[in-house]
Amino acid sequence: xxxxxxxxxxxxxxARVSAPRRLLDVAAEQEEGRPHAKVAEPVEQLxxxxxxxxxxxxxxxxxxxxxxxKKLCLVQLPVPPPAALAATGNVPLAAGCLGVAVRVxxxxxxxxxxxxxxxxxxxxxxxxxxxxxxxxxxDLVGFSLYLWNSERSLxxxxxxxxxxxxxxxxxGGPEVGPDNTFILRQGGADIAVTGEAEDTFARVTSALVEExxxxxxxxxxxxxxxxxxxxxxxxxxxxxxxxxPSPYLADLVPVDPRRSTYVETVRGCRSHCTxxxxxRSSSVLRLLDVEKSAALIAALRDRGAREVVFLDPTFNHRPxxxxxxxxxxxxxxxxxxxxxxxxRAEGLTAQQARKLKRAGFDRLEIGLQSVNRETLKRVxxxxxxxxxxEAARMLHGEGIxxxxxxxxxxxxxxxxDVLRGIEFLEANGLAGEAQVFPLSLLPGTAMRATAGQDxxxxxxAPPYRVRRTATFSEEALVETLLAAEDRLGRRLDExxxxxxxxxxxxxxxxxxxxxQHVALWFRTADPFTRRGEILRAIDARLRLDxxxxxxxxxxxxxxxxxxxxxxxxxxxxxxxxxxxxxxxGHRGEDLQRRIAVVLCGPQxxxxxxxx
Numbered sequence: 001x002x003x004x005x006x007x008x009x010x011x012x013x014x015a016r017v018s019a020p021r022r023l024l025d026v027a028a029e030q031e032e033g034r035p036h037a038k039v040a041e042p043v044e045q046l047x048x049x050x051x052x053x054x055x056x057x058x059x060x061x062x063x064x065x066x067x068x069x070k071k072l073c074l075v076q077l078p079v080p081p082p083a084a085l086a087a088t089g090n091v092p093l094a095a096g097c098l099g100v101a102v103r104v105x106x107x108x109x110x111x112x113x114x115x116x117x118x119x120x121x122x123x124x125x126x127x128x129x130x131x132x133x134x135x136x137x138x139d140l141v142g143f144s145l146y147l148w149n150s151e152r153s154l155x156x157x158x159x160x161x162x163x164x165x166x167x168x169x170x171x172g173g174p175e176v177g178p179d180n181t182f183i184l185r186q187g188g189a190d191i192a193v194t195g196e197a198e199d200t201f202a203r204v205t206s207a208l209v210e211e212x213x214x215x216x217x218x219x220x221x222x223x224x225x226x227x228x229x230x231x232x233x234x235x236x237x238x239x240x241x242x243x244x245p246s247p248y249l250a251d252l253v254p255v256d257p258r259r260s261t262y263v264e265t266v267r268g269c270r271s272h273c274t275x276x277x278x279x280r281s282s283s284v285l286r287l288l289d290v291e292k293s294a295a296l297i298a299a300l301r302d303r304g305a306r307e308v309v310f311l312d313p314t315f316n317h318r319p320x321x322x323x324x325x326x327x328x329x330x331x332x333x334x335x336x337x338x339x340x341x342x343x344r345a346e347g348l349t350a351q352q353a354r355k356l357k358r359a360g361f362d363r364l365e366i367g368l369q370s371v372n373r374e375t376l377k378r379v380x381x382x383x384x385x386x387x388x389x390e391a392a393r394m395l396h397g398e399g400i401x402x403x404x405x406x407x408x409x410x411x412x413x414x415x416x417d418v419l420r421g422i423e424f425l426e427a428n429g430l431a432g433e434a435q436v437f438p439l440s441l442l443p444g445t446a447m448r449a450t451a452g453q454d455x456x457x458x459x460x461a462p463p464y465r466v467r468r469t470a471t472f473s474e475e476a477l478v479e480t481l482l483a484a485e486d487r488l489g490r491r492l493d494e495x496x497x498x499x500x501x502x503x504x505x506x507x508x509x510x511x512x513x514x515x516q517h518v519a520l521w522f523r524t525a526d527p528f529t530r531r532g533e534i535l536r537a538i539d540a541r542l543r544l545d546x547x548x549x550x551x552x553x554x555x556x557x558x559x560x561x562x563x564x565x566x567x568x569x570x571x572x573x574x575x576x577x578x579x580x581x582x583x584x585g586h587r588g589e590d591l592q593r594r595i596a597v598v599l600c601g602p603q604x605x606x607x608x609x610x611x
Contacts, residue, residue, distance in 0.1 A: 069109065069110055069111055069112045070110060070111050070112070070139040070140065070209055071111075071112050071114070071136055071137070071138040071139050071140070072099075072102065072111050072112065072113050072114070072138060072139065072140045072141075072142065072205065073114050073115075073116060073133055073138040073140070073141045073142070074092070074095035074096075074098055074099055074113065074114070074115045074116065074141075074142045074144075075092075075095065075116045075121065075133060075141065075142065075143050075144070075153070075156070076090070076092035076093075076094055076095040076115075076116075076121065076143075076144040076149075077090070077121050077143075077149035077152055077153055077156075078090030078118070078121060078122050078148075078149070079148045079149070080148065080149075080152070080516070080547070080549060080578070080579070080580040080592065081122070081516060081517055081549060089259060089260060090118045090121060090122050090259075091118070091253065091256075091259055091260065091261070091262055092115050092116070092118065092121070092144070092253055093247060093253060093262045094144040094172075094173060095115045095116075095142070095144055095252075095253075096115055096247025096248070096250070096252040096253035097197075097198060097244065097247055098142060098144075098172075098197060098198065098201050099113040099115055099247060099250070099252040100198070100244050100245060100246075100247050100250050100252060101197075101198040101199070101201050101202045101244060102201075102202060102205055103250065104198075104202070104243065104244055104245075105202035105206065107202065107205060107206060107209065110209050111140075111205060111209055113252070114138075115247075115252050115253065116132065116133060117254075118256075118259075120132050122516065123515055123516055124515065124516060125513055125514050125515050125516055125518070125544065125545035125548045126152070126155060126156060126159065126513075126544070126545040126546060126547050126548065127159070127513035127544045127545055128513045128514070128515075129156060130156050130159035130160055130163065131163070131513075133156065133160050134159075134160045134163040134164045134167070137164045137166070137167065138164070138167055139166070139167065139168065139208075140167070140168050140169075140170060140205065140208060141157070141160055141167055141168075141169050141170070142169075142170040142171070142172065142201075143156070143157060143169065143170070143171050143172075143173075143189075144172060144173040145171050145172065145173040145174070145175035145176055145183065146173055146174055146175060147174070147175060147440070147442070147462040147463050147464065147579055148462065148463075148579045148580070149579070150175045150183055150462060150579070151186075151461075151462070151547065151576070151577075151578045151579065152547040152578060153171070154171075154183070154186050154187070154188040154189065155188070155546065155547060155576070156188075157169040157171070157188030157189055158187055158188040161188065168190045168191065168208060169188060169189045169190050169191070170189065170190065170191045170192075170193060170201075170204065171183070171188075171189040171191070171192050171193070172192070172193035172194065172197045172201070174277055174442070174443065174444065175443060175462075176192050176193065176194050176443075177194045177195075177231075177280075177443050177444045178194070178221075178230070178231050179443055179444060179448060179449065180443035180444075182460050182461055182462075183443075184221070184227065184228045185227065189223065190222070190223050191204060191208075191214060191220065191221070191222050191223070192220070192221045192222075192223075192228055192231070193219055193220055194219050194220075194221075194231055194234065195219045195234055195237060195280075196237035196239075196267070197219075198239065198243070198244050199237070199239055200217060200218065200219045200220065200234075203217050204217055204220060215229060215232070216232055217232060218232045218233060218234040218235065219231060219232065219234035220232055236284070237267070237286075238284070238286070239286075240286060241264065241265075241266075241267060241286050241287060241288050242288065242292065246263075246296055246299075246300075248261065248299075248300060248303065249296075249299055255300060255303040255304050255305050256304075257304045257305065257306045260307045260308070260309045260340075261300050261305040261306075261307065261308050261309070262308075262309050262311055263296065263297070263300070263308055263309065263310055263311065264288075264310075264311045264312065265287055265288045265293045265296075265310065265312055265318065265324070266285055266286070266287045266288075266312040266313065266315075266318045267285070267286050267287075267313075268283060268284050268285040268286055268313070269283065269285075269313035269314060270283055270285065270314075270317065271313070271314060271317075271344075271380075271381070271382075272380040272446075273369075273379060273380055273381045274379045274380050274445060274446040274447040274450070275379055275407070275410070275439060275441075275442070275445055275447045276442075276445060277442050277443075277444055277445055278313045279445075279446065280444040280445065285318065285319065287318055287319065289320070290320050290323045290324050290327050291327075293324055293327065294324075294327035294328065294330070294331050297327075297328065297331050297332070297337070298331045301331065301332070301336055301337055305337065306336070306337060306338070307337070307338050307339075307340065308337055308338070308339050308340070309339075309340045309341070310339065310340070310341040310342075312341065312342075313342070314342065314343065314344050315341035315342060315343050316341075316343040316344065316347065316348055316352065317344060317347065321352070322351075322352065322355070325352065325355040325356065325358075325359050326355070328359035328360065329355065329358050329359045332359060332360045335360055337360050338360050338361075338362050339359060339360045339361045339362075340361065340362075340363055340364065340365075341361065341364060341365070342364070342365040342366070342367070343364050343365070343366055343391075344366070344367065344383065345366060345383060345387040345388045345390065345391035345392075346382075346383050346387055348391045348394065348395075349394075350394050353391075353394040353395050353397070353398050353400070354398055356395070356398065356400060357398035357399060357400055361400060362399075362400060362401060363400065363401040363402070363403065364395060364400055364401075364402055364403070365402070365403040365404075365405065366388060366391060366392065366395075366402055366403070366404055366405070367381075367388075367404075367405045368385060368388045368404050368405060368406050368421065368424075368425070369381055369405060369406065369407050369410065370406070370407065370410050370413055370417060370421060371385045371417060371420050371421045371424050372412060372413055372414075372417045372420075374412060375410050375411070375412035375413045375417065378410075378411060378412045379410055379411065379412070379447065380446075385424055388404070389424075389428040389430075392404070392428060392429070392430055393428075396429070401433065402430065402433045403433055403435050404425065404430045404433050404434050404435065405435050405437075406418070406421045406422070406425065406434055406435070406436045406437075407436075407437065407438075407439050408436060408437065408438045408439065408477065408480055408481055408484070409438050409439035409466040409469055409472055409477055410439055410469075411447070411454045411455075411456055411469050411470070411471075412471065413469075413471065413472070414471045414472070415472065415476050415479070415480040415483075418436075418480050418484065419480070419483060419484070419487070421436075422434075422436070422484050422487045422488065423487075425488075426487070431487075431488055434488060434492075435492075436481070436484050436488070436492045437492065437493065438465050438466055438477060438481065438586070439458075439465070439466040440458075440463050440464045440465055440466070441456065441458040441464045441466060442464060443464075448464075454469070454470070455469060455470035456468075456469050456470075457469075459582070461577070461582065462578075462579040462582065463579055463582065463583055465582075465585075465586065477586070478586050478587075481493075481586070493583070493584065493587075504518065504519030504520060504521045504551070504553065505518055505519065505520050505521065506521060506523075507520045507521055507522040507533075507534060507537045507538075507552075507553075508522065508523075508524070508530070508533060508537065511537055511540035511541055511544060512544070513544050513545065514544070514545060514548070515548070516545075516548055516549060517548065517549040517550075517551075518541065518545065518548055518549070518550055518551070519551040519553055520537065520538070520541055520550065520551065520552050520553065521553045521555060522534050522537075522552070522553065522554050522555065523555040524555075524556060525556065525557045525558065526556070526558070526560060527554050527556050527560050527564060528560040528561045528563070528564050531564050531567060534552075534554075534564075534568065535567060535568070535571055538552060538568065538571050538572070539571065542571075542575045542576075546575060546576045547576065547578055547592075549580070549592055549593070550572075550592065550593045550594075551593075551594055551595075551596055552568055552572070552593070552594070552595045552596070553595075553596045553597075553598060554595070554596070554597045554598065555597075555598040555600060556597070556598075556600065557600050557601070558603075559603055559604060559607040562607075562610060562611055565595060565597075565611065568595055569595065572590070572593045572595075573590075575593065578592060580592040581593065597611060
């Protein structure tokens, strides 16, 4: 059996599959232990319990009993999975940190905190997840917004409020700030919090529990009749990291050996890269000292952690870096853990490279960004390509793999600069470890603030991709990415999911709420004559779960008029857009929704080619 899948794109072609049965990727199934069955369990459990409006089943009980405490649900959605078998890597660390803040500030007797578990956020489609969040009529729901989940989060916020009108919705995270009107203009949220939120969130929830307005709290905006108010002025965060214990140790986020465990030992960044979000927080470093950092790692190891990812902005530029490496070597003497972090080439020594390997760092990320020194100065990155090459040689010499970043579209760079960057990577043995990607102008960054005067145009919606600069036309951006792929011999961005799930949902049956990834199968001798049913089923799916990953699978015994593919394609293009539907837009591809045609037996070659 062979399998060839193509995403929905602008070239009017459908994916083709040569066999109608057993379309599950066998290797992935063996590796993951049939995780699609695990995904189905929470979906079926919630669907079976969904006999009526979620809130109606709670209301009679709650109308006669005054709750002793208010209820807070915290939600952090994953990067949308490209397939049912794909691991999301979702760890609700931000949600857990907010839950810790509620406890630290003494609110736990007045506010019950629940962090919605990844088993629900990663598996359930929009309708079932909204049911799950709203089922106990929480007083407050908080969503952590990132560029990959913001639109779905706000959709869920609206759905939760429709089910539970008295629920107040709070939003925060990197997407929330005064310069991101894309988020602030959308409905669903009542209160927006910007910046590092532990202190602020505790003040906001305290005010809401006491039925006071949080509008004057620094870093907070509140929705009024005309939209959100302006954010109250907010000083840079300065609370010590020791004020708040790890949410893992507070039992708000489980340590799962199948997922990465995220650790912060530093907040703040002394670099001032204009394309980066970190300088928005603070240039003053706040850190856990070596003893506390080592104790945290030991506790996570004892709870079953296997891969620890340090979220520190520049891991090797923190104070007491060498003593920290010595402590990690001691705590990981049995090599139960592997570590990952992002470093800079500047200041890295051969001795530190050896210590990184001994501690358990098998892979590190290092930023090249550009080989044009003037560009590096302009974006306040600094450094030099030669330093990156030198650091790479030291780390490779210790057996450490690298991810090396090269950005396409930085102001000041030209297509020739990017291709010189590819040559540099090849010359220094880094081509196989290169991450080459278009610039995104993230909310809160200095580059976004000066985009107009710099002649930079970018998409106003996630992922905020650069469209053109003074030295890059739209066409040149795409051509340069494709030229880089030709030089490196591989595709540089996300691949469309490589398999279909056998069985899936019967497209001709009544549609019900389902999972985050759905394959909608239409098995019929002549799909064109049933095109009305097919389009109505697609409409029903998009109403139920508009942000789900969707495969429309046509399984026919004979060729059918290809006009049907155009009809389906237009229907899918009318669906709500999101990060995942736009992320491959520069290729004319839709990573979120695709059409596949299963070929049942031999078909005319000219029809196959036309499809």
